[in-house]
Amino acid sequence: MTPTPVCVHLVYGESTSRLQMLPDTGADVTVIGTRHLQMLHIPLSSLQPLPSITILTADGSEMAPAAGCFYATLRLNGKSCTAKIQVHEGIQTPLLSYSHCMELAIISPAFPKPLLEVKHVNRCAEMTLPPNTSPSAARAHFLREFPDVLLFKSDHKTAPLKPMVGKPMRIHVKEGAVPFAIHTPRQVPFAFQRQVQEEL
Numbered sequence: 533m534t535p536t537p538v539c540v541h542l543v544y545g546e547s548t549s550r551l552q553m554l555p556d557t558g559a560d561v562t563v564i565g566t567r568h569l570q571m572l573h574i575p576l577s578s579l580q581p582l583p584s585i586t587i588l589t590a591d592g593s594e595m596a597p598a599a600g601c602f603y604a605t606l607r608l609n610g611k612s613c614t615a616k617i618q619v620h621e622g623i624q625t626p627l628l629s630y631s632h633c634m635e636l637a638i639i640s641p642a643f644p645k646p647l648l649e650v651k652h653v654n655r656c657a658e659m660t661l662p663p664n665t666s667p668s669a670a671r672a673h674f675l676r677e678f679p680d681v682l683l684f685k686s687d688h689k690t691a692p693l694k695p696m697v698g699k700p701m702r703i704h705v706k707e708g709a710v711p712f713a714i715h716t717p718r719q720v721p722f723a724f725q726r727q728v729q730e731e732l
Contacts, residue, residue: 537625538638543605544574553626555633557643561587562606562615562632565623566599574602579619587620596621608636667731 537552549572551564569576579600587595599619606615606628613635633639665673675682680697720728 541607553628555638556627557630559627559629561618562629563618563623564626566621568626569619611636
C-alpha cells in the first residue's frame with residue numbers, strides 16, 4: 533500500500549513553512565529536492581557540505597550527488613524532532629526517513645510488527661461429515677427429487693421423453709448448417725472407471 537504524504541511544519545531559523553513529505557520507512561535519510569529548498573526560501577549557499585558518498589535509491593540506482601544539507605525542526609501533530617535534511621537535484625517528492633517517521637509518531641514504535649494482536653488458529657472447527665450414501669440410495673433420492681427431468685432406464689423403453697418444464701422455446705438453425713454426430717465414446721478417467729462401472 534502506498535503511504536499518504538503528510539503535511540509537516542518545517543522550522544528553519546525564524547521561519548516556519550509547511551511541506552508535503554512522503555513517509556518512507558525504507559529511507560535512511562530525509563531528502564528534499566533543490567526546488568523544495570527554493571519554496572522554503574533557504575539559499576543554496578547556506579547548505580553544509582556532505583562527504584562524497586554514493587547513496588542508492590529504492591530501485592538500486594545511484595542518487596544524484598547531494599548539493600548539501602541543513603538542520604531544521606520538523607513538527608507534526610504535537611510531535612517534533614531535529615532533522616538533518618539532505619538536498620538532492622531531481623527529487624520530486626520530499627521523503628521522510630524511517631527514524632524521523634518514528635520520532636514524529638507516523639509509525640508505531642514496534643514497526644514493522646502489526647498494531648493489532650494476531651490470533652493464531654491452531655485447530656479447525658469441528659465439522660460433521662455427511663453419512664456415506666450408497667449409489668443406489670443416491671439414485672433413488674435424485675429420481676424422487678427431480679422426476680420432471682430424470683428417468684429410470686426402463687422408462688426409456690416404454691415411455692417417450694417428458695416435455696421440458698418452463699416457457700416454450702425455439703431452436704434456431706443457421707442456414708447452411710451441416711448436421712453431425714459424435715459416435716466415439718468419451719474416455720472415462722482412470723480414477724472414476726470403477727465408480728462409473730458400478731453405476732452402469
